[in-house]
Amino acid sequence: MQFTDLSKNAKGWNWDFGDEANSPTQNPTHTYSTAGIYNVNLTAINKNGTNSINYTITVPKPPPPPSPPSVLPVANFISNVTQGYVPLSVQFTDLSENATEWNWDFGDEANSPTQNPTHTYSTAGIYNVNLTAINKNGTNSTHATITVQKFPDTPDPDMPYALYITNLGNDSVSVINTSTNNVTATVPVGTCPWGVAVTSDGKKVYVVNHRSDNVSVIDTATNNITATVPVGSYPWGVAINQAGTKVYVANYESNNVSVIDTATNNVTTVNAVSCPWGVAVNQAGTKVYVTNYDSNNVSVIDTATNTVTSTVPVGSCPEGVAVNQAGTKVYVANHWSDNVSVIDTATNTVTSTVSVGSCPRGVAVTPDGKKVYVANYGSYNVSVIDTATYNVTA
CATH class of the missing domain: 2.60.40.10 (Immunoglobulins)
Known part of the structure; x- marks a missing residue:
């Protein structure tokens, strides 16, 4: 002073x-x-x-220092699956900011204060999962939906079903009645038909014509062709999402995937793949997995944006690909390395490699996810993999 x-x-x-x-x-x-x-x-x-x-x-006494601004929490989380069959075990991972406490409401009258809980749904339904993040300044909440489905009933062996077999040599599809094992119809399609897929409601069949670069759409009620959709060059694999709204076609020579809108038959193209061969869609319809034959990897496509979000190295010349119902595992048949790569979809990494027969080509997973069947082109047999141990049991 x-x-x-x-x-x-x-x-x-x-x-x-x-x-x-x-x-x-x-x-x-x-x-x-x-x-x-x-x-x-x-x-x-x-x-x-x-x-x-x-x-x-x-x-006078000096004024107290200003209080720090009140920082509220910001709630956020992810889950390892968003859809599957009962009993469905879901791992939730907290991604909240500034939280010191957590309150989970799993939508089925169960709750948890754990930061990263695991919860099992035992009843089919659509569950709204709510996370409330808490700190001394307040709370913030966010939610997501988990869809739990009843496991499909075992088909009645006496009920007639249809098999659709592509005939590469005479440009047709044979329709077989499974009750009698008789061919009930032969449907002319494009040149050199290869891949075939049926919608989940059984009303439409999509046939990839390898040499005419298009897809034939068959009405199963009449076995008539209702549309022929141009796609890329040398299409091989085909897959349909569970909702029946999108068809995915792997075009080997044009290095892309055609996405067909089933309502309009309009085509969108996804690039950033290399010599694609096989294609599979997860049950939720959110991810598409494409085997790239020449580059020895699998492209992961986000269906919301139709972009490749990850590339997973696998074995030599991968062909067939399949996803389990839970959407947690992808199985890839590696033609020239005589094995199957098992991809964990949460991390997009190969977690197991299973030796099978010679030149494996096709692969399929049982609805309960317990068995994987691999068609071995070179050894003329089928390998059966137990997914609990990844041992070949037959």
Whole structure:
């Protein structure tokens, strides 16, 4: 604090700052280090005598430092699966920010305060999972949907079903009644038909014509061709999502995947694949897995954006590919390395490699996910893999 003398006729000065400090300077500066009320006294001096004046100085306490801003939590989480069959075990992973506590509501009257819980759904249904993230400043919530389906009933062996077999040599599809094992129809299609897929409601069959670069659409009620859809060059594999809204075709020579909208037969093209051969869609319809024959890997396509989001190295010249119903595992038949790669879909990494027969080509998974069947082109047999141990049991 700066003090300024206004005395008259003074030749000397004596300042008492009220805190046991003094100064003879005419215009001193003094610093108070403690809050309080101080009585400052100035004595002016000349040869004839002295005169004094008092002045009060109030030094307040410094204001407290400002409180940090209140930071609220931001709730966020992911799950390893979003759809599957009962009993469905789901691992939830918390991605919240600034949270110190968690409250999970799994949508089936079960709750958990654990940060990263696992929950099993034992009844089919659509469950709204809610996570509330908590800290001292407040809460924030987010939610996601888990769809749990009843496991399909075992087909009645006496009920007639149809098999659709592509005949590469005579450009047709044979329709076989499974009750009688008789061919009930022969449907002319394009040139060199190869891959075939049926919609989940059984109403349409999509046939990939390898040499005419198109897809024939068969109405199963009449066994008539209702549309012929142009796709890329040298199509091989074909797969349909569970909803029956999208058909995915692997075009070997044009290095892309054609996505057919089943409502309009319009085609969208996904690039960033290399000599694609096989194609499979997960049960939720969110991911498509494409084997790339020449580059020895599998492309993972996000169906929401139709872009390749990951590339997974596998064995030599992969062909067939299949996804289990839970969407957690992908099985890839590697033609020239005589094995099957098992991909964990949560990490998009190969977690197991299973030796099978010679030149494996086709692969399929049972609905319960317990067995994988691999067709071995070179050894004329089928390998049966137990998915619990990844041992070949037959």
